[in-house]
């Protein structure tokens with residue numbers, strides 16, 4: 001039976017990459033040892049790291065005005081690192097809130113700096129919706145504007161980027177590399193690796209070099225962008241296996257057409273699933289069409305007493321990890337880059353069968 005893993009993260013990775021990693025697991029680059037056993041300062045590892053950064057720069061078209069950092073601590077580590085590095089004494093950190101992760105960032109930020117939360121949710125009658133970017137009431141003065149282009153739990157995606165004199169910071173944990181973006185529209189992008197990049201443990205930070213001059217607040221060296229940039233992201237021992245696998249994913253993405261190809265692939269998958277949900281009166285998706293996520297598709301059964309039955313039968317059919325987040329309930333299919341169209345087709349076929357059997 002083919003198994004499809006719809007986990008929100010750590011998530012499915014490309015099988016081609018996993019097979020290659022398996023083949024070279026015990027003997028990386030003919031060194032006779034695993035990549036996990038090699039010093040991060042050994043020449044082959046340093047070369048891998050250089051190629052990894054170059055590959056990500058090509059994939060996202062990142063200019064020399066940005067540093068690319070490979071840090072620890074995941075997305076939540078950046079919830080602290082952003083205010084610690086970007087704090088200004090005379091302006092608040094402005095947090096655009098449209099779901100659980102962006103609100104989590106605000107809460108963490110408030111431990112370190114003055115914050116101003118801007119709620120952009122406009123839900124009506126249980127339908128999730130957000131204001132368009134032009135209507136966001138951003139204050140004139142801000143040390144940075146933080147927003148989350150894809151709310152992993154709520155299934156809400158923001159396709160526009162705000163414009164402001166303050167640096168624009170985006171938590172791209174669950175949508176990085178899923179569709180084309182213009183990196184120049186941002187000043188700081190961060191993303192935990194465990195959805196579209198590789199195993200957990202690694203966090204990518206793409207930061208405009210001019211921001212490294214900010215004094216910010218006293219902070220641990222491992223969360224200090226300027227130190228990490230100066231040390232080539234090796235101030236301390238990096239998560240070496242996760243970094244290696246990220247490189248393999250980047251090389252693989254380049255070989256299959258890069259982010260442009262991923263965007264087409266992801267749009268196709270999302271359309272199949274949303275179209276089916278919209279055509280059904282057994283399932284529903286509560287997110288307004290203009291801000292539906294390409295990566296995380298929450299859906300609800302009309303009769304939620306069937307949830308457990310749905311999940312156990314789905315699992316028996318090889319469709320894993322479909323349970324919605326406990327904060328929003330229902331189901332959620334996370335359909336990151338590595339999910340093939342066949343996985344979506346299998347899910348829709350199962351959902352349709354289940355609906356017919358239980359209506």
Ligand code: PMP
Nearest residue numbers: 074075076077101152173174192
């Ligand atoms: N931001 C977003 C958008 C996320 O989806 C997540 C994790 N699912 C986080 C932050 C937190 O990431 P981590 O667990 O790597 O700290």
